[in-house]
Amino acid sequence: MLKVVFLGPPGAGKGTQAVRIAEKYNVPHISTGDILRAAVKEGTELGKLAKEYMDKGELVPDDVIIGIIRERLSQSDVRERGFILDGFPRTLPQAEALDKMLAELGLPLDKVVYLNVDDEEIVKRLLARGRADDTEEVIRNRLEVYRKQTAPLIDYYSEKGILVEICGVGEIDEITKKIEESLGLNG
Template sequence: MIKVVFLGPPGAGKGTQAVRIAEKYNVPHISTGDILRAAVKEGTELGQLAKSYMDRGELVPDEVIIGIIRERLSQPDIRERGFILDGFPRTLKQAEALDQLLSELNMPLDRVIYLNVDDEEIVKRLLARGRADDTEEVIRNRLKVYREQTAPLIDYYAEKCLLAEIYGVGEIDEITKKIEEALGLGE
């Protein structure tokens, strides 16, 4: 059973790596970005609210995200196989709420994988993927929001001795191998 959080700036490769680890080790991958994009696509009330924040490059409010995560972590597949959280937590408040929730569920985190990638590489990557919401202005605002709200989690998890920092630039397979080693899953 793996219980891990993937942390890093937008475009660092968290989703790519989380999916690779999830598929290889049969662990549920929980991407708040995917959950929110699905809600936006379906036009749900939550989706419309989330879209208004996302279009401005801002974070969706904690209460909404925490509710989604609470619901998902309470499901049977999580109890059996663990989880990979991708895109949550993004703030200290969310990290504290996650700690509380995992304590209630008696499922402590094993590790936090921090993919470290510099800003100019992020801008290049996100512009290249061509999403409508990925203009340079929005990307740079997302990086500013990340530095202000999410980057403090690096120290938060380092102080708990859970952080494994991995340089997120290079061959995808090599980065995956480093993540597996940090999770004690090396072959």
């Protein structure tokens, strides 16, 4: 059973790598964005609450996100096979809530995979995607938000002794191989 969080700046390749590892090892891939959309579509109480914020273009508050994550982590596939979290936690309060939740569920984290990619590479990658909202100014602002809100999680998980840092620059297959090795998987 694999219980892993993927951490890193926007454009570091978290989603790509999380999906690859999840598919190869048959572990549920839990993306915050996917879960929010699914909860809204299914019309769950938390989904309805999240939709109110999303419809106004506002960030969904921590308590709603944490509740939705708790619902997902309580499902049988996660209890049987573990999980790969992608996009959560993003802040120290979310990380602390996740620790508490996982302790209650008896599913402590194995590792946190931190994909380290420097800012200039991130800007280059995100500009190359060609999305209308990916201007250099917007990308640099997202990196600043990441540095303020999410980067402190690197120290938080490092102090717990479960952080593995992987250089997120290079061939996708090579990065996947480094992640597998860091997780003790037989690629």
